[in-house]
Amino acid sequence: MIIAVPDYAWKFVPNDTSELLAFDNNENLVGSAVYNGATMSLVVWEDDPFTSEKDGMLIDEKITLKYWEEGFDMPQKIDLVWELGDDNYISNGLGAISSISLIDESVQSDLFEIFPNPCQESSNLS
Numbered sequence: 001m002i003i004a005v006p007d008y009a010w011k012f013v014p015n016d017t018s019e020l021l022a023f024d025n026n027e028n029l030v031g032s033a034v035y036n037g038a039t040m041s042l043v044v045w046e047d048d049p050f051t052s053e054k055d056g057m058l059i060d061e062k063i064t065l066k067y068w069e070e071g072f073d074m075p076q077k078i079d080l081v082w083e084l085g086d087d088n089y090i091s092n093g094l095g096a097i098s099s100i101s102l103i104d105e106s107v108q109s110d111l112f113e114i115f116p117n118p119c120q121e122s123s124n125l126s
Helices: 105-109
Strands: 002-005 019-023 029-034 040-043 064-068 076-084 094-102
Touching: 019 040
Parallel strands: 002 094
Antiparallel strands: 002 040, 019 029, 019 064, 029 040, 064 076, 076 094
């Protein structure tokens, strides 16, 4: 499967030589592409049915795309909007992304105090 990533899709400024990575449900790398300041294509590998080992995507398996650049400890989660297709793998298929943004996990990992607790119709976060 080929996924087109137009340059206008980036909602942040990616570093040259940063990468867009594709992972299967088991977090195995099944595709990558290096950003070079222009529109890019990401090729996602299909599983070889003639081997006993899973080495690519299965039909309709969910593709997880992540962003990586030098200095990152690990690939970063991203939020995508699909212009063509979706995150389900299609053999020899095409996909296109219209928007890519980084997900800020610092907010998601914090605990919030909610009051009143328990609440009924509404509550406040602090």
